[in-house]
Amino acid sequence: MTNNEYPEEILQSLEDYNIDIRDFLPGHGSGAKLLLDFNKISGVEQVEGIILKGREIDNGIVADIIIKEGTHHEEPIHLCFGVNKESGIQEIFPRIIAEDNTDVKIQAHCSFPNANGLIHKMYGHFYIGKNCNFTYSETHYHGEKSGALVAPVAIIYVGENSTFENNFNLTKGTPGKVKIMIDIYAMRNSTIRSNIRAFGKNKKDSIRVRDSIFLEGENAKSLIKMKAAARDGGEVLMYGITEGNAPHCNGHVECNEIVLGKGSICRARPFIRATDPTSSVSHEASLGRFPQKWLDELQAKGLTEQEATDILIEAMLRE
Amino acid sequence: MLLELENVTIPTFDKQRIIVNNVSFGVKEGSIHSIIGPNGSGKSTLAYTIMGLTNYKLKSGKIKFEDKDITDKTITERAQLGITLAWQEPARIEGLSVAKYISLGVKEKSRIKEKVKDVLQTVNLEPEKYVDRFIDDSLSGGERKRIELAAAIAMQPRLIILDEPDSGLDVIITEDFWNIFNKIKELNMTILLITHREDIGMVADYGTLLWRGEHLITDEFPKVMLQYCKKAGLKEFCKRALFKNGVKCFDDDYIDKIFEGVDLND
Numbered sequence: 001m002t003n004n005e006y007p008e009e010i011l012q013s014l015e016d017y018n019i020d021i022r023d024f025l026p027g028h029g030s031g032a033k034l035l036l037d038f039n040k041i042s043g044v045e046q047v048e049g050i051i052l053k054g055r056e057i058d059n060g061i062v063a064d065i066i067i068k069e070g071t072h073h074e075e076p077i078h079l080c081f082g083v084n085k086e087s088g089i090q091e092i093f094p095r096i097i098a099e100d101n102t103d104v105k106i107q108a109h110c111s112f113p114n115a116n117g118l119i120h121k122m123y124g125h126f127y128i129g130k131n132c133n134f135t136y137s138e139t140h141y142h143g144e145k146s147g148a149l150v151a152p153v154a155i156i157y158v159g160e161n162s163t164f165e166n167n168f169n170l171t172k173g174t175p176g177k178v179k180i181m182i183d184i185y186a187m188r189n190s191t192i193r194s195n196i197r198a199f200g201k202n203k204k205d206s207i208r209v210r211d212s213i214f215l216e217g218e219n220a221k222s223l224i225k226m227k228a229a230a231r232d233g234g235e236v237l238m239y240g241i242t243e244g245n246a247p248h249c250n251g252h253v254e255c256n257e258i259v260l261g262k263g264s265i266c267r268a269r270p271f272i273r274a275t276d277p278t279s280s281v282s283h284e285a286s287l288g289r290f291p292q293k294w295l296d297e298l299q300a301k302g303l304t305e306q307e308a309t310d311i312l313i314e315a316m317l318r319e
Numbered sequence: 320m321l322l323e324l325e326n327v328t329i330p331t332f333d334k335q336r337i338i339v340n341n342v343s344f345g346v347k348e349g350s351i352h353s354i355i356g357p358n359g360s361g362k363s364t365l366a367y368t369i370m371g372l373t374n375y376k377l378k379s380g381k382i383k384f385e386d387k388d389i390t391d392k393t394i395t396e397r398a399q400l401g402i403t404l405a406w407q408e409p410a411r412i413e414g415l416s417v418a419k420y421i422s423l424g425v426k427e428k429s430r431i432k433e434k435v436k437d438v439l440q441t442v443n444l445e446p447e448k449y450v451d452r453f454i455d456d457s458l459s460g461g462e463r464k465r466i467e468l469a470a471a472i473a474m475q476p477r478l479i480i481l482d483e484p485d486s487g488l489d490v491i492i493t494e495d496f497w498n499i500f501n502k503i504k505e506l507n508m509t510i511l512l513i514t515h516r517e518d519i520g521m522v523a524d525y526g527t528l529l530w531r532g533e534h535l536i537t538d539e540f541p542k543v544m545l546q547y548c549k550k551a552g553l554k555e556f557c558k559r560a561l562f563k564n565g566v567k568c569f570d571d572d573y574i575d576k577i578f579e580g581v582d583l584n585d
């Protein structure tokens with residue numbers, strides 16, 4: 001297929017996240033790709049060692065991604081779940097299996113530039129085998145109107161000696177109503193890093209994120225970093241949960257939040273629990289405004305307080 | 320005069336005490352004007368007040384910039400009029416790149432990358448090594464201060480207030496600083512320089528001596544320095560250290576006389 005078959009409008013928002021649009025276009029780059037235009041699969045590109053299969057269902061697709069044993073790929077697998085209509089329902093069921101000894105990244109982008117009452121749901125299952133290195137990064141853009149109703153759920157199993165990194169970024173545009181639930185099960189000697197960033201900008205935005213890591217195997221390690229900002233009536237609630245359920249496992253949850261303007265609500269909260277006496281789980285949290293000195297420094301460069309705040313939020317939420 | 324202070328009195332935040340008392344002096348356009356005085360004499364307080372920081376309000380007096388009263392103007396408005404400040408201890412902000420930070424105050428955004436490169440070169444930092452870094456804890460103290468200076472220069476302000484640009488930096492870099500000041504001057508900026516280092520202060524055309532919040536003298540810089548030394552009882556230092564462009568500013572005999580109590584203007 002040619003580039004102009006996929007609505008470019010959907011991909012435009014990638015630029016705000018400093019991601020190269022071309023990497024997502026069929027015929028470009030060396031990565032595997034799957035592009036979804038509302039409920040229609042409009043492009044699939046396979047590479048060696050990676051099976052990508054999409055099947056259209058009533059309101060969306062079932063997508064199977066299998067990374068064959070021993071596969072290493074520098075170039076990420078690009079997934080784009082896009083809708084350029086205002087409303088409708090898009091449901092996605094990704095089933096992702098990374099076989100043993102694989103090293104891959106997935107870059108997923110959910111983009112709904114004209115959303116106004118749109119519903120997007122995802123039920124993802126991830127199975128990561130032994131000795132893997134797996135990175136899943138997901139960026140979201142829900143337009144500037146009223147955002148979308150977005151509810152992704154992911155259940156992720158991370159096998160022995162594997163490293164799993166999760167990056168979730170919802171910082172551009174107006175998100176709308178978003179509810180995200182992630183459960184990660186970490187087996188022996190595995191390492192999990194989860195970075196979540198969200199920004200609620202106005203009264204239409206209500207974002208809830210629950211990111212849970214269960215350290216189920218000996219020596220499993222995890223780090224959750226949550227960064228949330230809410231302004232002008234936006235609401236962001238984030239829960240970073242870690243359970244230490246195995247000997248010598250080690251988890252840490254870090255939460256930073258900034259609340260600005262009347263009616264804004266922002267909570268980034270760690271919840272930790274240790275059921276094994278040799279495990280260690282800890283947390284730290286910071287909340288509030290930016291230090292006056294930071295604002296003064298930027299204002300002394302001619303920025304208004306609002307502009308200075310925007311720059312500081314952007315810096316805080318940056319990858 | 321580019322900047323004029325008229326009977327400026329600055330209280331503490333809680334207004335219980337006076338930090339700077341009834342200070343008046345002017346800063347000539349195109350000059351390097353140095354404010355000197357011992358620790359705690361009110362130099363930074365005065366700098367913050369000229370910049371218009373929220374917590375530094377006058378109890379009485381007036382600040383004029385280009386003959387306009389700016390006493391009630393906000394920090395943003397003053398910056399937009401052409402005043403900026405490079406902090407004694409600039410903040411570390413995670414996620415804010417050097418390039419972004421420097422370009423914040425640049426009004427004309429065309430050719431911005433080159434402008435950022437230029438000012439980094441002006442402060443003797445190799446642009447390729449720094450543009451993509453962040454102004455966080457990973458920078459050394461000296462690097463952060465140079466970037467602060469670069470960001471202030473990039474704004475091309477009329478008046479640039481430098482609060483101890485030399486503190487925390489190596490003595491070897493004195494030469495470096497002279498070059499930087501000369502470049503700033505070439506760009507038609509006026510410099511208000513706060514420093515504890517007489518060798519760096521010596522680039523100044525004029526000086527103001529603050530003493531426990533009081534204004535003692537504003538004059539040509541060497542004369543102000545002489546007065547400072549006298550106040551502090553540093554006669555030998557005075558004979559040893561007051562050079563301008565390699566030439567001694569005052570004869571030893573003259574210094575002796577001044578220290579014996581003869582008035583500077585006699």
Ligand SMILES: Nc1ncnc2c1ncn2[C@@H]1O[C@H](COP(=O)(O)OP(=O)(O)OP(=O)(O)O)[C@@H](O)[C@H]1O
Pocket residue numbers: 331332333338356357358359360361362363364365
């Ligand atoms: N908010 C405040 N409350 C009380 N005292 C204050 C406050 N701010 C400053 N001061 C005092 O005012 C005096 C002047 O401080 P300032 O920082 O202006 O001095 P400085 O001349 O810049 O000193 P240095 O050379 O050490 O940088 C100091 O004694 C300081 O402790």
Ligand SMILES: [Mg+2]
Pocket residue numbers: 362363364407482
């Ligand atoms: Mg000071």
